[in-house]
Amino acid sequence: MSQRELVILGTASQVPTKQRNHNGYLLRWDGEGMLFDPGEGTQRQMIYAGVSATDITRIGITHFHGDHSLGLAGVVQRISLDRVPHPVDVYYPASGEQFYQRLCHSTAYHQTGELRPHPIAEPGALEAPAAPFTLRTERLSHPVEAFGYRLTEPDGRRILPERLRELGLSGPVVGRLQRDGQVEIDGRVITLDEVSELRRGQSFAFVMDTRLCDGVHELARGVDMLVIEATFLDADGHLATEFGHLTAGEAGLVAARAGARTLVLTHFSQRYRTLDDHLEEARTFFDGEIVVAEDLMRIPMPPRR
Numbered sequence: 001m002s003q004r005e006l007v008i009l010g011t012a013s014q015v016p017t018k019q020r021n022h023n024g025y026l027l028r029w030d031g032e033g034m035l036f037d038p039g040e041g042t043q044r045q046m047i048y049a050g051v052s053a054t055d056i057t058r059i060g061i062t063h064f065h066g067d068h069s070l071g072l073a074g075v076v077q078r079i080s081l082d083r084v085p086h087p088v089d090v091y092y093p094a095s096g097e098q099f100y101q102r103l104c105h106s107t108a109y110h111q112t113g114e115l116r117p118h119p120i121a122e123p124g125a126l127e128a129p130a131a132p133f134t135l136r137t138e139r140l141s142h143p144v145e146a147f148g149y150r151l152t153e154p155d156g157r158r159i160l161p162e163r164l165r166e167l168g169l170s171g172p173v174v175g176r177l178q179r180d181g182q183v184e185i186d187g188r189v190i191t192l193d194e195v196s197e198l199r200r201g202q203s204f205a206f207v208m209d210t211r212l213c214d215g216v217h218e219l220a221r222g223v224d225m226l227v228i229e230a231t232f233l234d235a236d237g238h239l240a241t242e243f244g245h246l247t248a249g250e251a252g253l254v255a256a257r258a259g260a261r262t263l264v265l266t267h268f269s270q271r272y273r274t275l276d277d278h279l280e281e282a283r284t285f286f287d288g289e290i291v292v293a294e295d296l297m298r299i300p301m302p303p304r305r
Helices: 042-049 072-081 094-104 160-167 173-180 214-220 234-244 249-258 275-287
Strands: 004-010 024-029 032-036 058-060 086-091 115-120 124-125 133-141 147-152 156-159 181-187 189-190 196-199 203-207 225-229 262-266 291-292 298-300
Touching: 024 042, 024 181, 024 203, 042 072, 058 133, 072 094, 086 094, 094 115, 124 298, 147 214, 156 173, 173 181, 214 225, 214 249, 214 275, 225 249, 234 249, 249 262, 262 275, 275 291
Parallel strands: 032 058, 058 086, 086 115, 203 225, 225 262, 262 291
Antiparallel strands: 004 024, 004 298, 024 032, 124 133, 133 147, 147 203, 156 196, 181 189
16 A cells, blocks of 8 residues: 655754754655654654665755765665665765765765765756656755755546446456557547546645745645745744744745645744744745644645646
8 A cells, every 4th residue: 555644853943942953854655764854863753753774865955964864874874774675766966975975974884785876056946756746846945955846746637437347348458558548449430538537646845944935936836745844933934034033934935836736844943942923934835734843743644636
């Protein structure tokens, strides 16, 4: 049975707290597991969350600030220690190549895992070998180069069993119909459209440290699940602008303008002990489902449209 959910490994921004580990997010997408922004302590959080290194098929790093990347060293060594049998594709800003290399080779270890690096120089489509989705990136606005990510599943067709029964179709002929788009039965041509309906592909966007910019809106447009930073409250908007972040209100506004379905707020400053105000501010603009992320939470993808 397919499983699509976001496993929250950490929700803190620059400074972790007793309740919030540094960043870390694993998107489970059927047989795929894409780990985003593994901050310090990610490997331990994976244990608490019941996530293994073999679950990871791809890693996406938005930028090379420590709270988004210091955990990479432990994760890549764990991939080798556990002898993960499949290659792991790693995406990161090309301008941070030196940091990527240092993190992957920060200490002595026996490397057995295969990492396939994909440095990002420009926004656009990314190579995603064997993935059941397309992967693209957009440039964000932060003091260091940063990119956000979006996964989009292609639209498909859902076979309607009742229509098959009405037309007397069963067995190998159904396979031919799905493969070729049409079959001829007793002189009549039956098309796939007659026995199926559109199944819209799902989508997921990951937007971390950034001011409001075109890339944020592009990633969020019409998305099923938008995971987005909400480092500050609106009252501290001057700090968000200065340091390249969003407020909870801005995150809600982005989701509303984009027509997103589920909004996940995360990446909270240590100055906020509770997050009720983050929810309230986002709700001012967005009336869809809002989840204020907590460490070790599991958030299912919303049902298909």
